[in-house]
Amino acid sequence: MTDAAASFDAQRPALLRVAYRMLGSMADAEDVLQDAFLRWAGTDQGVVQVPAAYLRRMVTRLCLDHLKSARVRREDYVGPWLPEPVVETEPVEDVTLPLMLALERLSPLERAAFLLHDVFGESFEDIARSIDRDAAACRQLAARAREHVRSERRRYPVERDHGLAIAAAFFEASRAGDAGKLGALLAQDVRLHSDGGGKRPAAGRILAGAVEVLRGLSATFRLRRGAPELIRQAFVNGLPGYVTREPDGMVQTTALLIEAGRIKAIYVMRNPDKLRHVEALVH
Structure with a gap:
């Protein structure tokens, strides 16, 4: 078992990367890797010529099996669906x-x-x-x-520091509830995706266009009790953004797709089930 664990752990980061991108859920990816390890431990590893390729095939097949049931669950999801956020200090392209x-x-x-x-x-x-x-x-x-x-x-990849600067400006304008500054940051065809999963308040559909997005954001400002606290700036699934502690005490991630200096899409994760690993990171 010790040899199996050592050889599996050597491949674990790459396998987790495959599973997460297949499933869009870090929790599901971890479950798949646990299943893969148990199967690997029961394998005659002496006959496996290339462990990395063998394990990648195993994880891929397990992900395909998982996706069959995940599609059924997704049909009952409340509101827009977003993958679980992965928060990193540098962009992953x-x-x-x-x-x-x-x-x-x-x-x-x-x-x-x-x-x-x-x-x-x-x-x-x-x-x-x-x-x-x-x-x-x-x-x-x-x-x-x-x-x-x-x-x-990515047609117009944004330069790292420029992206973070726009994200910082968006956060400050959002915290202040300044619709004028927000409007200056948005592209006319901007879209807002907000995933609450039926667990926390969020837009029930994707909001499209600067006017509708500003209307939705303004409604959020009126309803919240207090201002969000910035925990850290970060790259969320490869996009510039940030992690906040909201007035209800829950963490939230915001990611921004930026093109030509304007925000083309806003992705807000509010579903607490998808933020457990982020909550663990910020403690």
């Missing part, structure tokens, strides 16, 4: 939040083929062994996925 939302619209096999090939650089021959399809079919799956998510690729 491979799979940003908008791209993860685009991946949600793909079939599980398309998602697997795209991520494994376009993001993690695996050959179609290796992917074929992971998802039980031939290499030609995997190539077609990845091509279809690529077509669907092309518009969500």
